[in-house]
Amino acid sequence: MPLSLAPDAVGIGLKHQHTEALLAAPRPVDFLELHAENYMGAGGPVRETLAALAERYPLSVHGVGMSLGGAERPDPDHLARLTSLVAGLSPALVSEHLAWSRLDGDCYNDLLPVPLTEESLALVARNIDIAQQALGRRLLIENPSLYVRLEMNTLDEADFLAELVARTGCGLLLDLNNAGISAHNLGRDLDAYLAALPLEAVGEFHLAGYSLDTAVDPPLRIDDHGSPVDEALWTLYARMTRAMPAVPTLIEWDTRVPSLARWLEEVERARARRPAPARNRTRSPA
Amino acid sequence: MSPLADWQRRFIAAMHEPGIETDADLGQPAGLDVYRNNIRQGLIEALATAFPHTRTLLGPRYFAAAAGDYARAHPPADPRLMHYGHGFADFLDTLPPLEAHRYVSDVCRLERARLDVSHAAEAPALTAPQLAGHPAPEALVPAPRPATRLVACRHDVAALWRRLEAGGAALPPGEAGDRPWLAVRRDGRARLTPVAPGVRHLYGLLDGATTLGEALAIAAEAGDEAAAGEALGTLLGLGALGVPGKPSTEDIP
Numbered sequence: 001m002p003l004s005l006a007p008d009a010v011g012i013g014l015k016h017q018h019t020e021a022l023l024a025a026p027r028p029v030d031f032l033e034l035h036a037e038n039y040m041g042a043g044g045p046v047r048e049t050l051a052a053l054a055e056r057y058p059l060s061v062h063g064v065g066m067s068l069g070g071a072e073r074p075d076p077d078h079l080a081r082l083t084s085l086v087a088g089l090s091p092a093l094v095s096e097h098l099a100w101s102r103l104d105g106d107c108y109n110d111l112l113p114v115p116l117t118e119e120s121l122a123l124v125a126r127n128i129d130i131a132q133q134a135l136g137r138r139l140l141i142e143n144p145s146l147y148v149r150l151e152m153n154t155l156d157e158a159d160f161l162a163e164l165v166a167r168t169g170c171g172l173l174l175d176l177n178n179a180g181i182s183a184h185n186l187g188r189d190l191d192a193y194l195a196a197l198p199l200e201a202v203g204e205f206h207l208a209g210y211s212l213d214t215a216v217d218p219p220l221r222i223d224d225h226g227s228p229v230d231e232a233l234w235t236l237y238a239r240m241t242r243a244m245p246a247v248p249t250l251i252e253w254d255t256r257v258p259s260l261a262r263w264l265e266e267v268e269r270a271r272a273r274r275p276a277p278a279r280n281r282t283r284s285p286a
Numbered sequence: 287m288s289p290l291a292d293w294q295r296r297f298i299a300a301m302h303e304p305g306i307e308t309d310a311d312l313g314q315p316a317g318l319d320v321y322r323n324n325i326r327q328g329l330i331e332a333l334a335t336a337f338p339h340t341r342t343l344l345g346p347r348y349f350a351a352a353a354g355d356y357a358r359a360h361p362p363a364d365p366r367l368m369h370y371g372h373g374f375a376d377f378l379d380t381l382p383p384l385e386a387h388r389y390v391s392d393v394c395r396l397e398r399a400r401l402d403v404s405h406a407a408e409a410p411a412l413t414a415p416q417l418a419g420h421p422a423p424e425a426l427v428p429a430p431r432p433a434t435r436l437v438a439c440r441h442d443v444a445a446l447w448r449r450l451e452a453g454g455a456a457l458p459p460g461e462a463g464d465r466p467w468l469a470v471r472r473d474g475r476a477r478l479t480p481v482a483p484g485v486r487h488l489y490g491l492l493d494g495a496t497t498l499g500e501a502l503a504i505a506a507e508a509g510d511e512a513a514a515g516e517a518l519g520t521l522l523g524l525g526a527l528g529v530p531g532k533p534s535t536e537d538i539p
Contacts (some may be wrong), residue, residue, distance in 0.1 A: 044408070
């Protein structure tokens with residue numbers, strides 16, 4: 001029986017160094033988010049531990065390798081693996097990225113930028129349709145961290161995402177850190193960007209830290225998921241959750257992974273920054 | 287070709303060519319460097335995670351350089367990075383500075399095998415009591431369990447492997463020679479064991495299409511009957527063989 005997810009839930013990423021503590025302790029977080037590709041082996045202890053965690057925690061399956069933002073259709077083998085993983089776990093949330101990472105049979109382990117054109121819009125919408133039909137459920141699409149401004153863009157990112165929602169029925173994973181990074185790196189107006197998004201489609205927030213590449217002028221913000229959430233982002237998060245109190249939040253920390261205790265401090269900060277929890281509301285699996 | 291596909295191909299070409307002037311429509315050079323660095327560093331880190339002992343033997347700087355060269359020449363074909371680096375040991379074999387250190391590739395192959403069996407599908411092991419209790423064991427058709435890999439080492443790296451596993455300083459390898467190992471996951475734990483050439487021979491014969499009786503007869507012709515029986519005992523003791531009648535081909539290598 002899938003575990004339901006409270007709309008004001010705060011979760012953390014699933015890291016192998018914390019699994020023992022997460023299984024042993026009283027449930028210290030509301031949910032766990034796993035990178036889908038790390039759990040697509042055929043079996044073994046990693047899968048067995050995940051099955052045990054799935055009995056205790058609502059899960060969010062976060063894909064990083066579907067390459068929905070490319071001209072190619074989703075790799076059917078990879079999509080089948082994701083579908084199998086999702087079917088086995090019945091997670092509360094399933095998400096992917098507005099990005100591409102595969103071309104001509106080679107995979108590039110990064111989230112590469114998508115030109116925002118009418119052609120891309122049609123292809124990404126097609127790919128999301130294919131994925132959602134295979135999964136039999138709604139995907140949340142995450143806004144990207146960007147390091148390049150593409151002169152060929154004919155659409156704003158917020159409009160592009162809004163049109164994907166309208167065409168495919170997908171939801172959005174609003175990564176506030178990514179939004180801030182892209183605003184900084186591209187000289188984008190963050191408030192205008194957020195105002196233009198279809199916020200009613202947002203099904204999850206991501207929060208994370210970033211680093212600064214000062215070797216270039218002006219410095220670039222780098223989405224390294226390796227540091228605490230900065231104060232400006234907490235302020236933005238408080239503002240967004242006042243307007244959108246029923247959206248679960250995930251604190252990402254993928255590099256220089258901290259102790260569980262340190263990570264839970266960030267969870268408590270998130271809980272303190274958002275409005276008092278609404279009662280008797282749960283988010284069932286989409 | 288669609289305009290998006292053409293743009294993506296030019297973008298990837300730019301990822302492979304640091305320092306050259308790129309088309310303006312790909313984005314600003316400083317930003318392209320971020321993506322380029324993310325791809326390269328991500329794959330170096332994936333290989334470092336997969337091959338920690340190899341990294342210890344080569345040292346972090348040489349390992350990073352070799353891993354970066356490998357990543358550039360061999361990008362992953364699968365977004366599951368747990369499967370990345372199957373050709374890394376062969377690549378190390380081509381590096382002239384490692385001419386006198388080919389045992390490093392043996393350690394690299396053992397690490398790859400350990401990863402493979404760790405993520406392989408589960409399947410019950412054929413045990414000696416099951417075999418002893420079977421009315422016609424010679425007619426069984428055993429096969430390697432999915433969580434089993436045979437590794438062909440070319441040096442005696444047993445003592446070195448034990449030292450690396452214990453976190454100690456590296457030892458010189460033993461003599462060069464034919465040194466087969468078996469990697470087997472059983473009860474959730476991957477174990478790597480050096481085995482005799484006769485064990486490898488019988489393991490190769492038990493391919494899921496040959497009866498146990500036929501395989502033992504062929505193995506006995508190559509050596510002696512007692513050695514073939516001993517090899518079977520080793521394979522059963524390690525849990526390397528699957529339950530007869532249960533195909534083990536669902537594993538994804």
